Amino acid sequence: MAPPGWKSLWHKHPGVRSGNELTIGERAADRMRNVMGSWPFVFSFFAVMIAWAVINTLILQHVLHHKAFDPYPYILLNLFLSMLAGVQAAALLIAAKRADAISSEVALHTEKNTDDIKLLIQENTTLTEQVKRNTDLLDEIHRHVASISDKLDAGPSHPKPAG
Numbered sequence: 001m002a003p004p005g006w007k008s009l010w011h012k013h014p015g016v017r018s019g020n021e022l023t024i025g026e027r028a029a030d031r032m033r034n035v036m037g038s039w040p041f042v043f044s045f046f047a048v049m050i051a052w053a054v055i056n057t058l059i060l061q062h063v064l065h066h067k068a069f070d071p072y073p074y075i076l077l078n079l080f081l082s083m084l085a086g087v088q089a090a091a092l093l094i095a096a097k098r099a100d101a102i103s104s105e106v107a108l109h110t111e112k113n114t115d116d117i118k119l120l121i122q123e124n125t126t127l128t129e130q131v132k133r134n135t136d137l138l139d140e141i142h143r144h145v146a147s148i149s150d151k152l153d154a155g156p157s158h159p160k161p162a163g
Contacts, residue, residue, distance in 0.1 A: 026098060026101070029094045029095055029097070029098040030098060032091050032094065032095065033091075033095035033098065033099075036088070036091055036095075037095070049077075052070070052074065052077050053074065055068075056068040056069065056070050056071060056072070056074065057071075057072060
C-alpha cells in the first residue's frame with residue numbers, strides 16, 4: 001500500500017523542476033490537476049448541481065412563486081455542463097501532458113544517477129583490485145620475513161664470544 005500523500009511528493013524530487021522554475025502554464029496545470037482531481041471538487045460539483053435544482057424547482061417556483069431562471073429540464077444547466085465537459089477534456093489533456101513532463105524529468109534524473117553509480121562502482125572495483133594486490137604483496141613479504149626469521153632461529157646456537 002502506498003504511503004499517505006505519495007502522489008504529492010513528486011514536487012520534492014530533486015530531478016523535478018518546481019516553484020519559479022516552472023512556466024505559468026505548468027503551474028496552472030499543476031493547480032488545475034490538484035483541484036479538479038480531488039474529492040472536494042467532486043463533492044462541490046454535486047452540491048452545485050443539487051443547489052441548482054433546489055433553487056430553481058423548490059424555492060423559486062414552489063416557495064416564492066417566482067419564475068425560475070432555469071426551469072426544469074434545466075436547459076441552462078445542461079449548457080453549462082456541456083461547456084464544462086469541453087473544458088475538462090482539455091484540462092485532462094493538459095494535466096496528462098504535465099504528468100508526462102514530470103515523469104520525463106524523473107527518468108532523466110534517474111538515468112544520470114544510474115550513470116554516476118556505475119562510474120562509482122567501477123572506481124570501487126578498481127580500488128578493491130588494488131587493495132587485493134597490495135594485500136597479496138604484504139602476505140608475500142610477511143611469508144618472506146617469517147622464513148628469514150625461521151632461518152635465523154634455526155641457525156647455529158653457540159654462544160657469542162665475550163668481548
